[in-house]
Amino acid sequence: MAAIARKHSLPAPFHEYELDDAFDEMVDRTGAVRPHYRHLYEALGALSPDELRRRQQVADLSFLHQGITFTVYGREEGTEKIFPNDLLPRILTRDEWARIERGLEQRITALNLFLKDVYHEGKILNDGVVPREIIYSCKHFRRQMRGFHVRKDAYVTVAGTDLIRMPSGEFVVLEDNLRVPSGASYMLVSREVMKRLFPELFRQCGVQMIEQYSQALLSTLRALTPQGSAQGSSEPTIVLLTPGVFNSAYFEHAFLARQMGIELVEGRDLVVHDNFVYMRTTAGLRRVDVIYRRIDDDFIDPLAFRPDSSLGVPGLFNAYRAGNVSMANALGTGVADDKAVYAYVPAIIRYYLNEDPVLDNVETFLMSDATQRAHVLGRLQEYVVKAVGESGGYGMLIGPHSTAAQRDEFRRRVEADPRNYIAQPTIRLSRAPCFLDGAVQPRHVDLRPYILFGDKVTIVPGGLTRVALKKGSLVVNSSQGGGSKDTWVLD
Amino acid sequence: MLSRVADSLFWMSRYLERAEHTARVINIQLNLMLERGSKSDDLDWARVLRSLGVELPSEDVAGAQVLAQSLLHDASNQHSIVASIEFARENARQVREQISSEMWEQLNRLFHAVRRRGGSQEAWDARDFLQSIKEGAHLFQGITDSTMTHGEGWQFIQAGRFLERTMSLSTLVGAHFHEFHQTGQPSAERAYLESIGLLRSCTAFEAYCKAYTADVKPQRIAEFLVLHPSFPHSLRFSAEALETAIKDIGREAGSRRSARVERMAGRLRATLDFAHIDEIMGGNLEGYLDEIRRQCAQVHGALYQTYISYPIEAALEA
Numbered sequence: 001m002a003a004i005a006r007k008h009s010l011p012a013p014f015h016e017y018e019l020d021d022a023f024d025e026m027v028d029r030t031g032a033v034r035p036h037y038r039h040l041y042e043a044l045g046a047l048s049p050d051e052l053r054r055r056q057q058v059a060d061l062s063f064l065h066q067g068i069t070f071t072v073y074g075r076e077e078g079t080e081k082i083f084p085n086d087l088l089p090r091i092l093t094r095d096e097w098a099r100i101e102r103g104l105e106q107r108i109t110a111l112n113l114f115l116k117d118v119y120h121e122g123k124i125l126n127d128g129v130v131p132r133e134i135i136y137s138c139k140h141f142r143r144q145m146r147g148f149h150v151r152k153d154a155y156v157t158v159a160g161t162d163l164i165r166m167p168s169g170e171f172v173v174l175e176d177n178l179r180v181p182s183g184a185s186y187m188l189v190s191r192e193v194m195k196r197l198f199p200e201l202f203r204q205c206g207v208q209m210i211e212q213y214s215q216a217l218l219s220t221l222r223a224l225t226p227q228g229s230a231q232g233s234s235e236p237t238i239v240l241l242t243p244g245v246f247n248s249a250y251f252e253h254a255f256l257a258r259q260m261g262i263e264l265v266e267g268r269d270l271v272v273h274d275n276f277v278y279m280r281t282t283a284g285l286r287r288v289d290v291i292y293r294r295i296d297d298d299f300i301d302p303l304a305f306r307p308d309s310s311l312g313v314p315g316l317f318n319a320y321r322a323g324n325v326s327m328a329n330a331l332g333t334g335v336a337d338d339k340a341v342y343a344y345v346p347a348i349i350r351y352y353l354n355e356d357p358v359l360d361n362v363e364t365f366l367m368s369d370a371t372q373r374a375h376v377l378g379r380l381q382e383y384v385v386k387a388v389g390e391s392g393g394y395g396m397l398i399g400p401h402s403t404a405a406q407r408d409e410f411r412r413r414v415e416a417d418p419r420n421y422i423a424q425p426t427i428r429l430s431r432a433p434c435f436l437d438g439a440v441q442p443r444h445v446d447l448r449p450y451i452l453f454g455d456k457v458t459i460v461p462g463g464l465t466r467v468a469l470k471k472g473s474l475v476v477n478s479s480q481g482g483g484s485k486d487t488w489v490l491d
Numbered sequence: 492m493l494s495r496v497a498d499s500l501f502w503m504s505r506y507l508e509r510a511e512h513t514a515r516v517i518n519i520q521l522n523l524m525l526e527r528g529s530k531s532d533d534l535d536w537a538r539v540l541r542s543l544g545v546e547l548p549s550e551d552v553a554g555a556q557v558l559a560q561s562l563l564h565d566a567s568n569q570h571s572i573v574a575s576i577e578f579a580r581e582n583a584r585q586v587r588e589q590i591s592s593e594m595w596e597q598l599n600r601l602f603h604a605v606r607r608r609g610g611s612q613e614a615w616d617a618r619d620f621l622q623s624i625k626e627g628a629h630l631f632q633g634i635t636d637s638t639m640t641h642g643e644g645w646q647f648i649q650a651g652r653f654l655e656r657t658m659s660l661s662t663l664v665g666a667h668f669h670e671f672h673q674t675g676q677p678s679a680e681r682a683y684l685e686s687i688g689l690l691r692s693c694t695a696f697e698a699y700c701k702a703y704t705a706d707v708k709p710q711r712i713a714e715f716l717v718l719h720p721s722f723p724h725s726l727r728f729s730a731e732a733l734e735t736a737i738k739d740i741g742r743e744a745g746s747r748r749s750a751r752v753e754r755m756a757g758r759l760r761a762t763l764d765f766a767h768i769d770e771i772m773g774g775n776l777e778g779y780l781d782e783i784r785r786q787c788a789q790v791h792g793a794l795y796q797t798y799i800s801y802p803i804e805a806a807l808e809a
Binding site for chain 2: 281282
């Protein structure tokens with residue numbers, strides 16, 4: 001009732017702005033605009049819908065001309081799509097951000113300690129805090145990494161953690177992406193576009209900078225230079241290893257390499273000789289010290305992992321184990337972002353840091369546990385079921401939006417392989433204003449900040465806000481009709 | 492520069508030069524046939540194939556026309572124009588970040604235009620198509636020269652273009668004179684048409700006339716196409732441009748192993764620089780052209796061994 005009463009209470013272009021029980025980023029429970037959205041709200045009211053549309057077109061064209069695309073898998077080959085970007089920024093206050101930043105730093109610190117422990121003594125397993133079976137049955141656990149000393153214990157160098165905001169307004173962690181998270185280039189590009197489109201608003205609001213991301217990433221990678229690097233005082237050679245032009249994130253790989261001024265290489269550009277890695281250049285072989293790899297563990301070295309991989313470099317793993325080259329992220333980090341391990345992250349934080357988690361988890365049911373399984377399978381329409389090793393929104397069931405046939409299918413899958421699934425209650429993600437069809441409308445959003453871990457932890461303020469552009473949809477993945485927005489953290 | 496990038500730029504350029512050359516030669520042949528009626532079509536097509544260096548599967552002269560037509564649109568024929576442009580684009584796509592966006596857009600445009608044409612046209616309708624290939628390739632070269640840094644990558648593009656040109660020109664000229672000698676004394680009219688056709692195939696008719704008037708003589712044609720120092724579709728010009736590119740690559744890459752490929756490119760250039768047309772024609776023109784092609788293959792091999800597919804051990808010693 002209250003929602004209906006509040007409808008039409010806002011002037012154009014907000015006339016279609018309806019509220020419901022999800023947390024709204026712009027408007028509070030009483031229907032008043034939150035103070036940190038005030039500038040944006042007033043600016044939008046002063047612009048005609050035509051002017052807003054014109055700016056949206058300028059933004060779209062700018063993305064098109066820069067070739068900012070991603071590839072959708074599983075459809076017709078080579079379906080390159082322009083990454084949809086919403087015109088309106090998502091705004092966070094300094095205090096909100098400070099808490100997020102503290103929580104993320106705590107989380108990555110604990111996860112890196114956890115990875116070191118899991119691949120060495122396994123104290124946390126011996127103490128029974130995390131069950132051994134979950135680790136050893138994880139498909140991203142790499143036996144080959146046991147006992148290997150990772151440079152500076154930086155297992156996860158780059159993380160992209162997905163946060164969502166509960167109806168209460170509290171931020172919680174939905175997923176840790178600890179393998180090869182992507183999207184930082186979209187964050188940087190959409191900021192560039194926004195600065196051109198809303199320069200006056202940008203200044204009024206006092207937005208914290210994110211442009212230092214590439215520089216910070218480079219410093220983080222440089223910190224990993226192997227100790228015995230024969231190159232002495234000269235600059236270490238850092239490369240970005242991409243699977244190639246057919247990969248969905250190739251744009252990002254090329255973009256980041258260019259921003260950092262490092263070489264963008266494919267597996268076939270690298271050779272390993274006597275446990276040293278070289279890249280083939282016209283001037284001869286050049287020793288490589290650090291590899292920012294954007295290839296999954298499985299494909300990195302056909303001699304150590306999947307023998308049918310043609311993307312990787314034969315012998316790379318041995319060179320890595322010999323300490324002659326560093327890789328970011330380290331191999332085997334996927335064990336910590338397995339969705340079943342995720343359920344234990346609060347316990348992991350308490351175990352290593354002796355602190356309470358700043359950011360909570362979403363309540364998670366392990367399907368390998370008979371009681372929890374029975375509970376969830378009885379009410380599948382209320383839950384989101386996810387495969388533990390998947391990412392990008394693939395392999396999941398959203399209960400409330402599913403058909404009976406889909407639920408039956410998932411019930412069968414869960415019963416056949418319970419370890420492979422978890423369930424979480426369907427959460428109403430918070431909503432932020434978006435400019436769609438000539439009006440400002442609320443859509444569900446999440447937030448993916450990028451965390452860098454080298455000599456220190458660096459998090460640029462904000463990150464990528466992903467938005468479910470379809471009305472009512474809760475899926476923000478770009479492969480499933482999601483888009484992005486610029487994220488402003490105010491000073 | 493990464494060896495893979497150099498490789499892609501080099502082949503992008505070679506394939507584009509090849510597409511343009513093929514388009515020009517076929518276009519001229521279609522013109523010639525218009526003027527001569529259709530009695531000896533298959534024999535003529537067999538000769539076109541030879542002048543492009545395409546092997547006829549057997550002495551199946553009747554198949555020549557079909558094969559020649561497949562050189563236009565048949566992507567499954569690796570010698571075809573459409574295949575060459577596809578290969579050129581595929582190479583460019585691998586190094587999209589290394590070339591200017593203008594270059595990529597033009598090559599992409601050309602590729603889509605070629606694909607749209609489909610495979611059903613009669614060769615006779617193809618002249619607009621062939622013209623558009625020629626123009627598209629020229630446009631790409633102009634864009635390349637004016638939007639890309641003339642650094643190492645650009646030098647590999649130059650090397651690819653002029654190596655391909657030297658090889659295809661020597662094949663074309665060789666096939667022409669081979670025919671000329673074999674058929675004994677053709678009618679004066681026919682000899683004239685053929686000679687003009689050869690010159691036009693090298694976009695050389697106007698330039699030739701400025702140098703020698705419209706009085707076409709075999710020896711002068713050979714001299715012009717093989718030894719002219721400043722005409723861009725002569726063998727000597729191409730070999731000089733190739734040597735320049737290779738020397739510049741050596742300087743840019745700063746490799747200590749560049750001496751061998753530079754020596755070979757220099758020898759190729761000298762073979763053309765210090766030759767005299769009377770000696771060539773008095774001796775064995777075809778043998779001379781074969782030698783040019785053999786040296787081209789050596790330059791190509793040495794270029795690859797030096798910069799692209801060198802053995803690890805060789806590079807480690809350096």
